Amino acid sequence: MLLWLLLLILAPGGGQSGVSPKAFLLLKPPWSTHFQKDRVTLTCRDFHFPAQGDISWYYNGMSLNKESEEIRIEKTGYYKCKTRRSSLSEPVYVEFSTDWLILQAPYPVFEGDKEVALRCRGREEASITEKTFYKDELKISSTSPFILNLVPRDNGKYHCTAKKRNWIISSKETSKPLTIQLQELFSPPVLTVSPSQPTEGSAVTLKCETWLSPQRSDIQLQFCFFREDKAVGSGWSSDPELKFPIMWSENSGSYWCQAETATHSVRKRSLRSQIRVQRVPVSDVNLEIYPPEGQLIEGQSLLLICSVAKGTGTVTFSWHKEGTVRSLGTKIQRSLSAELWIHTVKEHDAGRYYCAADNIHGPILSKLITVKLRIPVSHPVFTFSLAGAQAVMGDVVELHCEAQRGSPPILYWFYHKNVTLGNSSAPFGGGMSFNLTLTAEHSGNYSCGADNGLGVQRSEVVTLNITGPSSNKYKASLITVGVPTGLLSILGLAAATAVLVGYFRTQRSSGGHFATGTPSYSPSEFQEPSWSRTSNADPQNPKHSEPPALQEPQPVYSNVNLGDSNLVYCQIWNTPHAKENSANSPRRHWEDKEPTIIYSELKKAYPDDSTGQDSNRNIDEDATENYENVPCTSSAVDH
Template sequence: MLLWLLLLILAPGRDQSGVIPKAFLLLNPPWSTNFKGDKVTLTCKDSYSPSQGHISWYYNEKLLDKNSEAIQIDQTGDYSCKTQRSSFSDPVHVDFLSDWLILQAPYPIFEGDDVILRCPRREESTSETVFYKNERKISSNYESSFTLTSVSRDHGKYHCSASKKSFWGTKKENSKPLMIQVQELFSRPVLTFNPSPAIEGRPVTLRCDTWLPPQRAYTQLQFCFFRENQALGSGWSSSPELRLPTMLSEASGSYWCQAETVTPAVRKRSLRSQIHVQRVPVSDVNLEIQPPEGQLIEGGNLLLICSVAKGTGNITFSWHREGTVRSLGTRTQRSLSAELQILTVKEHDAGRYYCAADNLHGPILSKLVTVTLRIPVSRPVLTLRAPRPQAVVGDMVELHCEAQRGSPPILYQFYHEDVALGNSTVPSGRASFTFSLTEEHSGNYSCEADNSLGAQRSDRMTLSVIVPVSQPVLTFNPARAQALVGDVVELRCEAQRGSPPILYWFYHENVTLGNSSAPSGGGASFNLTLMAEHSGNFSCAADNGLGVQCSEVVTLSITGSSSSKVTHITMGVTTGLLTIVGIAVTAVLVSRFRTQTNSGGFFVIRTPGSSPNAFQETSLSRTSNTDLQGPVYSEPPDPTELQPEYCNVGLGDSDLVYSQIQSIQHTTENSANAPRKYWEDKEPRVIYSELKKAHPDDSTGQASNRDRDLEDAAENYENVPCTSSALNH
């Protein structure tokens, strides 16, 4: 018997506590409850994989004649196993039922697991399934399954119900109650410490021991150690050990630990253990600052930590700045360290600091620690230096960026529309950036200052770069090299580049025709009704205040007239008759004028730009002892629309109508801006053509005779010369 015990102790496979680990069973399928006729495969495992040697199987505590690693079962009962390197496994109860409805749960189940409960039927059914725990309904659905989340070892009884249809109707069926076997995921931790007892001033290692089952060996645990109710170290850690570098008498007290799974959360705590430490006077006082030296930023918080290597009882800590009498603060507590925080430090808080510790044996001072501050940059100011108030393409512009405060060195970055232009690092003062302006440099500028403590961006500054106009291009619309008298031509002048507004001038043979403005840039147009005198060279100029640019000369040739056929014939006949019968017609005209004057007046109507057929007559009242006025004329046409002028002069009830044809052209240097002039400023050239008046009843003639009438129109005209003196008479 003693030999057997010795072999049991020395046998391999024991854990650190000397206890032989248990074997365990796995089920496939994993359900502990099955229908009668189903088969389940049991597999015996231990903490070693794979299992080796002889395996013993037990059914209701009776040894089975089986020694393989896996066996197949179909009988209800308790099953267990054992390997050569393990102790007996926990028994597993497996049911094989002949019921119509059963409740299934997997095996094994550990604390914190999500468990799927199934409620299968022997026959397919679409009825609702209801799940119960301790006779209370917990869920109902048509999926025949329900999930329990993060189960605990509460040993509740579960069952399910469903409706069964039969020949006699629908009957509610209940499953057999099932007690879910929830196993312990890990054992309750045990706190140990080494060395024991604890010695003042020496390190102590705390250990939190627990055990995971082989089925859950992969479970991750984290640990936390406590003295009284205060967490030690950095809090939760994956290490089951915590090393306390120095134990002081004030650290005596109750210690304990906690272990928990990372997910899902299963937490267990150890029993409390008392640790007693011998007291000693304070020594090795040390001052620590956070953040470390050189990393403190103005506006941040300064943490002063005063600690001692040894000491017992209540320790009074105090903090001081060199050169001041009063302390910055004091703390009295039973610990080896204490902290003082200075909020929102300023530039004047820089200096040398020290602390003192006293436990009634006299204060012990720490070494001096220098505290330096780094000052973040203030918001920089961007200024621009240009040779003139309004920047022009080609100007050299200098950008200046300066932050009034900030620890050096400072990196300045310049931006145009948030695109970096360049940078400069200066130990102090401001930075500059010089560049030559192009058209693309218009827009918003800013700069950024950064000394690695946070970048600051300046306000935006808008720069508008004026671009001189490029050489404009003059085009005609419609585009042609030749045109007819009377055509309306659009002159289009456009400069491809240039800041608005742009003023365009139009010229014919260097004589100004007119101007037009383009407030938003682009081109401008000018409409011109062509006359014979307009043959020649045209050009235009563009100006936006930075210099005038002239276009290339464009030549336009005017070869004929676009007026109606009647007007063309009238002009030709008039010219011929004027040469042949000028003197005779003048005599007749004088005779007619006298006759009309004696008979009661004459009619005058002037309609610019119309053919003789479109003229109307206007009656002038006849008054005795009053001189007859000449023809009434309107203001001269716009200089940009030079055209023939017509005036019909009727001689009373006579069958003759005289058409006065005048051609007017201004010759002033700037006709577009020149004021309008009456015809008396320049003696017009006047030709009278005698036209036989049509009788009122002739106006209703047939359309078929119109072409013949137009062809014979020349026969209805007779050129009569007339002078302005005759008209005035």
Template sequence: MLLWSLLVIFAAVTEQADSLTLVAPSSVFEGDSIVLKCQGEQNWKIQKMAYHKDNKELAVFKKVSDFLIQSAVLSDSGNYFCSTKGKNILFRDNHSNIAKIKVQELFQHPVLTASSFQPIEGSPVSLKCETQLSPQRLDVELQFCFFKENQVLGSSWSSSPELQIPAMWSEDTGSYWCEAETVTHRIRKQSLQSQIHVQRIPISNVSLETRAPGGQLTEGQKLILLCSVTAGTGNVTFSWYREATGTSLGIKTQHSLSAELEIPAVKESDAGKYYCRADNGHESIQSKVVNIPVRIPVSRPVLTLRSPGAQTAVGDLLELHCEALRGSPPILYRFYHEDVTLGNSSAPSGGGAPFNLSLTAEHSGNYSCEADNGLGAQHSEAVPVSISGPDGHRRDLMTAGVLWGLFGVLGFTGVALLLYSLFHKISGENSATNEPRADRRLNPQEFTYSSPIPNMEELQPVYVNVGSVDVDVVYSQVWSIQQPESSANIRTLLENKDSQVIYSSVKKS
């Protein structure tokens, strides 16, 4: 009877062992949750419960529990089962059925592609992170990120699988890859690394140009030296030199085919020959030498007068010499007398220029000159000139005296002619009483009135020049005697004669 009871108990245990079952999902994708349930045992019957994968123990519980895989990956694929251990000898160890789980790929590993893996420097490159979702999960959203040498490119994660790089340079050479992940951040996959090698083009055709206001360079202005190349990639190093010294004036390195060097204010000493060099790592190439002239405005000129003698006189040849000590040729000189233009003279090679003038009495006064080379005219100080000597200002005084003397003589000559005509009329009426004409020159002191009636012709105006030969001034004396109304009154009138003495000073020539 006891034996029969034991057989019944063992049969029940065996039946319970056969009922242990592992419940697992039939379809799993990357990122999905996997829940394993071990069913058929009660908590009071077991000492422990374990879950296994490919005969490896995954987890052990002291009671009936589920096993959770939060986010499945491809490596979670395998054969799973569970087991229990009884609390006493009446409950032996049990094993569940084997559940085969295959985790399917949600999307393929991305592949990095580029528009060119050997781009030319300066050219754009398009990177693309290519992958494909499972047909059963086309609704899954992905985001992408691109990397170079562990450095994130662009704006980190983006929904776009493409990245545009505007220009690639030699320093951009390196390893590139991309990553794709689900928006839920459960599954992330990385592409293989791809090498991008940027090709550099050597520079060519280096040239130097100058830029100055108005096209010509004047002292004090800004000068720009432009160094450029027609071809070349990458960082180009530009440098400028002066041929006379060979020293560098400046260096610039930049991603461009040209660069400028500015000289804020050039000096006369900056004139000369210049060149530039360009280098992008292959070799340094020099431009042609360019001559840069610096035009100098004229300084204030100096006027110098040169005459044959110590004093200037009418008829002399006066040389006016104008010279600006500084100024770029050609220089045009203008000559002035009292601000009236006399003429001009040019100096094609610089220096001074002369102007000859034949003097007249009107050429006394101030003289000046002006220098102009197109950069602004400069005027000299005025130089006074006084024309002297026998043909100078004394001749002017003599001429004025002679004119006044002639006017006086002409005036008295008219009066004399008038008196003569009056006396001639009287003498015609009293011809019997007239004496013969005395053929001699009157002297003022010879009017002695010894004759009762003087000769009427001797009553003409008399002119006498007073002064010796050595004296420069000549005086002329004129007497005028009026005719009386009757001969009886002649003596009385002669005693009361009206004499006029006129002095006119005239220079001798």
């Protein structure tokens, strides 16, 4: 009894809510046909043992006023029952016969039973002989009891005959036809879906639910699931459930299942169920950029991540740049995010970006995100801006440095012989200039550098060669080159001297420096002359032939001993004379001679000049009235 109870509880479908198990009837004795006055009882059972309360009985469809688990019956007809936890049982037809001969079949006989014993019984069994069994009027056996193999599913009619013996004569008796009542081994399966309205990306469980009669609880069932006309899962299995970890909209369709015995003797299928996997529209589309804030340097990689907060199924992601028609890229995948790389960003990649996501319901756009691109400066171009064809001492030259590419602000440096002259910032890009008043020492190599925080770039080196003075006041001192001392005009000397004195007074009074941003030098910064050279001037031939690249004479300025109140300044020119060679020779040879002193000390014509009262006088006044040329003293030469 305990084993039967355990099998009853564990039977497939037992206790499941999808298919309510049926109550079943137990007939005692287990025959569907009886003689009148036979004692026959019916018992109502469900998957619990025993059946608990609220038992209902029905006879020929009419309710009987009985609630007990077991009842005694005496009338021919159809009987059913049900309990509170079960559905209505299969009907059983019980016949009470008044005939002398009856054919008895056991109850219940289930689908798939291989052997069924039919019994031919007489009211007076001892007087029965020669029993014969027929199916549809055809003799099938003379053995009693007759064992019927492989119970047919048709409605064949069976009967039996027998000889009745008495004291006088014997007769042949025939039973009424009997139809074997087949009971369901298990109910037609029902396919259930959980959840009933699945959404994409969620797990779904299919269950093939059926009810196996507890009277055949030892029968093994197996199950198979189908979509349209193709099996899904692993095929036939003893597990009545099939689990899909993830369902997509394309998995929608018509599903059904089959259940059968392990011996394949009984197979039943469920009705079809339409499973429609719901798709959740995408929402909250968002675009992220790495590096964050979109601060990129030209040449770096840019990562664009498009994501959605919700959305199921296959999502189409696309990336766009504002102002362009074609998308930057598209990806179709089952995920809530997708990535797009721009491996080497260019200047034109700066701008505003957005992405879109779509899963059939229509694209949803993200907000715009600005990508800022910083461009390293290119090698700057360094140029001079001259007033004339040559750079001459005293000229103001504009040094200009400009990087053609680069994100502002840009800081520029100006270099002379790798020494920084100054720097300047261009907050909005473009180039910068630097003004420089030329002196002799400003000859040499110049360059500039540019930097916007992404690395310094240097320009090419430009060489600047500075020639002698270009203005009239300086040319006055240069026209003495190669002219004998005796030919020098005292008036011209005085005028030139006055200009130089005024010029250097101005320099000395201002501390010997130029305006801010312009390098300056004092006269004492000039290179001292070399007194070891000698002049090659030919006294017999005062006319000189100037070489093609005549080296300008280098004046040396030095304040003389101010102890002599009458002495203001001393200037010495070292004037090498050219020795003319043969016309066939392109080279000029120079021989060092004694330096020729063109003019030396400038002496005040007014003794009160030493008091400094004359410092404001105009240097363009007649120099002959203010200065005179005097021989240079040894102390002046020493300076």
